[in-house]
Amino acid sequence: MKKNTVLLITNSLLLITLFSCSVNKAKIDNSLKKYFDENKVDGCFTLLNNADGKVTVYNMQLDTQRFSPASTFKIVNSLIGLQSGVITNDTMMIKWDGIKRTNEDWNKDMGMTEAFKVSSVPYYQEVARRIGKDTMRRWIDSIGYGNKNISGPIDSFWLNNTLKISPDEQLGLMKRLYFDQLPFRKSVHEMVKGVMLQEDNTAYKLSYKTGWGFDEQKNNIGWQTGWVEENNHVYFFVTFVKAGKEEIDMKAVRKNITMGILKQLGFFEGKK
Known part of the structure; x- marks a missing residue:
């Protein structure tokens, strides 16, 4: 029993080390604060240069706090769905349940690629139901996702x-x-990376997934998490936005912040 306990602790520490990025060596860049101020929100931004391992952070305190992943969880939901066979490929259709929702883009039959692009909550809720609690829990534990809590409705x-993850862990x-490097087939990795690609031109490639939700106090929270590639170099980034309870154009805010920061850091010109 003692040997198993030690092994479990060792594996857990290894997962934590692999899953998050070291913030101890991070460069704090407070000049990035203006992008959040301009949009009248709080938040944080983190960038990892894969070539040298250097991390740039604005607002370390938020970077290491856990929040609901909202629709960024569609990344993992897709990985698990594809790996388990619940999603057969990136065009697999799920029929619309006939319930009209505010987002008109969701009110139709659609495949995985379109569901990912329009961030269809109903599509991915059905995927989660088909995956089931036991399989979902096994994979969430396996990759060490955030607090690993999937209690309650599947x-x-x-x-x-219920489930929470920090910006650092998202990175x-x-x-x-x-x-x-996740415990899924290479083809599964490639398919999910394919649907995350948002911009592809001669200067750069930009891949990400967004999310928008609310914390326990009903404050708006938003995510934009992914990577940018220039000259065969990859940089990973996470933007996290925390706003008040008032109405907010989160889609515009998180994009303004992310694109503004990346431009300030020298991206999108093919010179990185």
Whole structure:
């Protein structure tokens, strides 16, 4: 029993080390604060230069706190769905349940690629139901995702502040996904990376997934997490936004902040 306990602790520490990025060596860049101030929100930004391992952070305190992943969980939901065979490929259709929702983009039959791009909550809730609690828990534990808590309904734990992950841990997940280091087939990694690609031109490639939800106090929280590639170099980034309870154009805010910061750091010109 003692040997098993030691082994479990060792494995858990290894997962934590692999899954998050070291913030001890991070360069704090407070000049990035202005992008959050301009959009009247709080938040943090983290960037990892894979070539030299250097990390740039604004607002370390938020970077290491855990929050609901909201729709960024669609990355992992897709990985588990594909690995388990619940999603057969990136065009697999799930029929619309006939319930009309505010987001008109969700009110139709669709495949995985479209569901990922329009961030369809109903599609991925059905995927989670088909995966089931036991299989979902096994994979969440295996990759060491955040607090690993998927208690309650199988189709809402990533939306209702049950499951939580920190921006730093999201950064670690992006790196492991990019380099096919998660415990899924290579083809599964490649398919999910394919649907994350948002911009592809001669100067750079930009891949990410966004998320928008609410914390326990009903404050808006938003995510934009992914990577940018220039001249065969990859940089991983996470933008986290925390706003008040008032209405907010989160889609515009998180994009303004992310693109503004990346431009300030010299991206999008093919010179990195």
